[in-house]
Amino acid sequence: xxxxxxxxxxxxxxxxxxxxxxxxxxxxxxxxxxxxxxxxxxxxxxxxxxxxxxxxxxxxxxxxxxxxxxxxxxxxxxxxxxxxxxxxxxxxxxxxxxxxxxxxxxxxxxxxxxxxxxxxxxxxxxxxxxxxxxxxxxxxxxxxxxxxx
Amino acid sequence: xxxxxxxxxxxxxxxxxxxxxxxxxxxxxxxxxxxxxxxxxxxxxxxxxxxxxxxxxxxxxxxxxxxxxxxxxxxxxxxxxxxxxxxxxxxxxxxxxxxxxxxxxxxxxxxxxxxxxxxxxxxxxxxxxxxxxxxxxxxxxxxxxxxxxxxxxxxxxxxxxxxxxxxxxxxxxxxxxxxxxxxxxxxxxxxxxxxxxxxxxxxxxxxxxxxxxxxxxxxxxxxxxxxxxxxxxxxxxxxxxxxxxxxxxxxxxxxxxxxxxxxxxxxxxxxxxxxxxxxxxxxxxxxxxxxxxxxxxxxxxxxxxxxxxxxxxxxxxxxxxxxxxxxxxxxxxxxxxxxxxxxxxxxxxxxxxxxxxxxxxxxxxxxxxxxxxxxxxxxxxxxxxxxxxxxxxxxxxxxxxxxxxxx
Numbered sequence: 081x082x083x084x085x086x087x088x089x090x091x092x093x094x095x096x097x098x099x100x101x102x103x104x105x106x107x108x109x110x111x112x113x114x115x116x117x118x119x120x121x122x123x124x125x126x127x128x129x130x131x132x133x134x135x136x137x138x139x140x141x142x143x144x145x146x147x148x149x150x151x152x153x154x155x156x157x158x159x160x161x162x163x164x165x166x167x168x169x170x171x172x173x174x175x176x177x178x179x180x181x182x183x184x185x186x187x188x189x190x191x192x193x194x195x196x197x198x199x200x201x202x203x204x205x206x207x208x209x210x211x212x213x214x215x216x217x218x219x220x221x222x223x224x225x226x227x228x229x
Numbered sequence: 230x231x232x233x234x235x236x237x238x239x240x241x242x243x244x245x246x247x248x249x250x251x252x253x254x255x256x257x258x259x260x261x262x263x264x265x266x267x268x269x270x271x272x273x274x275x276x277x278x279x280x281x282x283x284x285x286x287x288x289x290x291x292x293x294x295x296x297x298x299x300x301x302x303x304x305x306x307x308x309x310x311x312x313x314x315x316x317x318x319x320x321x322x323x324x325x326x327x328x329x330x331x332x333x334x335x336x337x338x339x340x341x342x343x344x345x346x347x348x349x350x351x352x353x354x355x356x357x358x359x360x361x362x363x364x365x366x367x368x369x370x371x372x373x374x375x376x377x378x379x380x381x382x383x384x385x386x387x388x389x390x391x392x393x394x395x396x397x398x399x400x401x402x403x404x405x406x407x408x409x410x411x412x413x414x415x416x417x418x419x420x421x422x423x424x425x426x427x428x429x430x431x432x433x434x435x436x437x438x439x440x441x442x443x444x445x446x447x448x449x450x451x452x453x454x455x456x457x458x459x460x461x462x463x464x465x466x467x468x469x470x471x472x473x474x475x476x477x478x479x480x481x482x483x484x485x486x487x488x489x490x491x492x493x494x495x496x497x498x499x500x501x502x503x504x505x506x507x508x509x510x511x512x513x514x515x516x517x518x519x520x521x522x523x524x525x526x527x528x529x530x531x532x533x534x535x536x537x538x539x540x541x542x543x544x545x546x547x548x549x550x551x552x553x554x555x556x557x558x559x560x561x562x563x564x565x566x567x568x569x570x571x572x573x574x575x576x577x578x579x580x581x582x583x584x585x586x587x588x589x590x591x592x593x594x595x596x597x598x599x600x601x602x603x604x605x606x607x608x609x610x611x612x613x614x615x616x617x618x619x620x621x622x623x624x625x626x627x628x629x630x631x632x633x634x635x636x
Contacts, residue, residue, distance in 0.1 A: 144573035
């Protein structure tokens with residue numbers, strides 16, 4: 081059970097059961113739909129971007145505990161941050177759940193670091209990253225493309 | 230024939246004897262692909278060790294041997310399905326390619342705007358998408374037979390759908406997602422009464438029951454080798470000779486021609502007409518070995534064993550308040566599909582995997598069906614004759630771990 085506990089940490093189970101920023105966003109000016117064709121998971125992310133800053137963000141949809149908790153924690157993490165910073169977090173998050181990152185980077189991700197256990201479960205990486213890909217698309221759809229390089 | 234004993238046949242499948250995450254493997258993903266008996270592995274290995282050559286045109290000994298093995302396999306399949314002629318057996322990559330062949334070489338040239346093809350809500354994407362594509366290309370219309378909440382075809386609706394514009398019925402014999410066994414003979418009888426040909430997708434049927442295409446009288450029957458304890462990459466399309474004779478070829482290339490000049494290509498006769506290019510010879514040899522292995526097993530007893538295990542699993546799952554069984558057809562194969570209120574199927578699958586139990590989770594390539602059921606996905610345990618009661622107990626125990634985590 082030990083690496084399962086690494087995957088399903090309390091924070092993840094909590095956000096799965098009580099997702100934050102779940103539902104429609106009243107003042108949205110950008111949105112995107114994300115799908116994982118392998119498993120049928122889908123979600124939508126709505127953003128309210130003003131002056132290059134994510135003022136509001138919310139998500140809706142159906143998925144497993146990992147994808148739901150990831151979306152919930154992501155919305156908490158990027159709310160109030162500049163678009164560029166959110167895109168950088170996406171990049172670091174993606175690295176963390178695929179190949180792993182240095183301790184300093186993991187620390188900088190704050191609560192998102194609970195997903196570090198995902199890299200031991202290759203078939204679940206897409207569950208954890210679906211919300212981030214969708215956020216990225218929502219921000220691009222706004223015409224405020226942030227560089228991921 | 231020796232009396233059927235799961236514990237004995239299990240020893241024929243070397244892969245089952247291993248640890249997964251430190252626990253003995255319980256393989257319950259047989260509807261996705263079945264494991265292979267040593268006889269199949271040896272047949273493929275021996276082919277490459279001592280028999281490999283290209284077929285049909287070689288004059289040397291190895292080529293003659295490979296040709297004899299390949300064409301001998303066709304006779305094995307013919308007998309297995311009880312087809313009238315061996316030329317009615319076409320080797321393809323799998324069920325998907327078999328259905329695409331019929332959609333392209335039979336349906337498309339025939340379809341006119343407003344014509345209809347009948348499928349059902351239970352179909353796997355492989356028996357849905359090729360028809361949807363054929364309809365989009367020709368202006369024909371796809372009619373979808375609904376099901377009851379238990380997962381049984383609405384045969385009254387089916388009969389009503391058969392009309393003047395129906396050009397083909399394409400239905401699954403056994404549902405991969407729910408296990409429903411459709412009344413195949415009745416489906417064919419009703420269609421034939423109106424002069425409509427029928428294709429049956431037998432991918433989930435042949436591993437679990439005796440299929441007799443002559444008795445069913447279906448016009449096309451498709452199945453995959455890998456679900457029949459044979460190799461991946463090989464499958465069979467059975468088609469009535471008079472229909473397939475009239476069909477144009479689908480893929481062009483070597484072996485499917487009788488002569489080629491700059492001005493004109495003449496096509497080969499059945500079955501070569503539909504077997505362009507060098508086929509998967511080792512796959513065909515392996516498929517024949519799988520069928521010969523099954524010929525040595527009392528399939529009726531094996532099937533009864535699978536179904537008894539599935540009913541045992543369902544009875545155990547019914548004891549849990551948070552488990553809902555999906556698909557309660559009266560006639561069902563060894564498939565147990567379910568959802569849990571506390572956990573998403575993917576989370577169930579991951580936790581079971583760590584307990585050594587392999588199941589499938591997701592939409593099972595049946596998104597229209599999932600939509601009809603009102604669930605994004607299900608968890609599915611699918612049984613084969615080598616599974617035991619102990620496997621089912623381990624599976625049910627592992628669900629306890631899911632409850633512990635998410636309950």
